[in-house]
Amino acid sequence: MEKRAVSRGGVSRAVVPPERRCYRPAFIVVASLLAGYLASLVKYGSEHDMPPRPPERIAPPVIVINDSLAWFNWGSISDYVYFYGGHSVNTLIAVFHHGFSIVFAFIYIMIAEKYPKIRCGHGIVYGIIITVIMHYICIPLWGAGPALWQMPWTEHISELWGGMIWGLVIEMAYVFTRYYMLGAADNRYAPRRDRG
Numbered sequence: 309m310e311k312r313a314v315s316r317g318g319v320s321r322a323v324v325p326p327e328r329r330c331y332r333p334a335f336i337v338v339a340s341l342l343a344g345y346l347a348s349l350v351k352y353g354s355e356h357d358m359p360p361r362p363p364e365r366i367a368p369p370v371i372v373i374n375d376s377l378a379w380f381n382w383g384s385i386s387d388y389v390y391f392y393g394g395h396s397v398n399t400l401i402a403v404f405h406h407g408f409s410i411v412f413a414f415i416y417i418m419i420a421e422k423y424p425k426i427r428c429g430h431g432i433v434y435g436i437i438i439t440v441i442m443h444y445i446c447i448p449l450w451g452a453g454p455a456l457w458q459m460p461w462t463e464h465i466s467e468l469w470g471g472m473i474w475g476l477v478i479e480m481a482y483v484f485t486r487y488y489m490l491g492a493a494d495n496r497y498a499p500r501r502d503r504g
Contacts, residue, residue: 313416322420323423336417338485338489339482339485340413344406344411344412345410345480346477347475350404350477351474354474358470360463360470362460366390367401368447368450372374385401386398396466403438416475417478424495428479431474431479435475436475438471439467443471446455
């Protein structure tokens with residue numbers, strides 16, 4: 309198996325040759341939806357076992373959604389609920405979490421088709437990068453959470469662990485979908501040839 313490196317400006321970068329890339333809409337949509345939805349469920353599950361914030365602090369998506377609803381004068385987040393098995397479920401929080409994961413799974417898949425280095429650590433590095441960008445930069449800037457140095461250590465562990473497995477699940481679903489839809493789990497290597 310061989311990797312193909314393309315030189316740009318004197319720097320050698322691993323780039324997948326065009327004939328091994330797949331940007332078919334059906335593949336991209338199915339892979340993004342599957343990877344994003346599964347990763348969202350896993351991230352939510354990790355937060356259930358390792359709550360990222362103290363009980364008295366409101367979750368950042370609640371603050372962002374409530375602020376957005378107030379700006380448009382569309383009511384409150386509590387106006388958007390549905391009931392399942394006797395439990396009330398907030399529709400907007402579910403859409404926010406699943407939508408976030410689906411969008412970032414889409415970004416991961418689109419980049420991975422051409423630049424496989426994004427798959428470093430089987431998606432774990434990508435998960436850490438997105439966690440740092442969102443939880444340590446964007447959320448404090450939006451006023452939806454404390455600054456990095458004001459977070460309890462348990463929040464750092466919970467968010468980083470959740471981000472790591474979130475990225476790993478995106479990679480696993482990407483590979484699974486690529487294999488079952490395209491017959492090739494990895495676009496980085498040339499197909500094996502029979503040596504007979």
